[in-house]
Amino acid sequence: MIREMALVYFLIFFLWAGYRIFFRLPEWFDEFVAKPILWLGPLLYIRKNSLHVGTFERLNEMNVSRNILFGLFVGILYFFTYTLFSYFKFGPPALNPDHLSFGGIILQGAIALCTGCIEEIVFRKYLLEKIILICDDRYIANSISTILFVLIHLPLILFVYMYSLPMTVSYLAVLAISGFIYGAVYLRKRSAISSTFTHAAWNFLGAVIR
DSSP states (O other), X not given: OXXXXXXXXXXXXXXXXXXXXXXXXXXXXXXXXXXXXXXXXXXXXXXXXXXXXXXXXXXXXXXXXXXXXXHHHHHHHHHHHHHXXXXXXXXXXXXXXXXXXXXXXXXXXXXXXXXXXXXXXXXXXXXXXXXXXXXXXXXXXXXXXXXXXXXXXXXXXXXXIOOOHHHHHHHHHHHHHHHHHHHHHHHXXXXXXXXXXXXXXXHHHHHHBO
């Protein structure tokens, strides 16, 4: 099980890192085309038919609306809590004029939902569940999956964004908090729907408010 997880993770890690370093394409292409292929492709290939397309399994048995609302509530609460703390250091937030058109808002909403869905399938539905089976401790499993979640963003930060050291540390800290919250939401509801909407709410609000 550990070998399979490592193979899935490192395949995704190196494929995604290589893509983001060597290709600079529009964000919509990254999230709608490249990410589904480079993230879900290795997972589905290695797991083959044994992966429960059950990221959203047993929909008829789940209260989907409650899971969505719970995920949105946590994501919005998290974002505005973060914004409140940021206010004291960076000043009041402002709307991002680049994404304020009707089309821009729709596009950012779709990107946020697609990104959240794919990343939650890999990190919560697959990796977190597998780590729980290995260590039998939700908190440890969530911490490990969060570390993996942070690390997969590191090549982007270092080689594409090229942040300074303080900005890199700050960005990684936010990723760690975010990843742990997504994992906690997933474990609370045992539903990738909830964590997807938490993830999507954070990404969307972060795109339209800066």
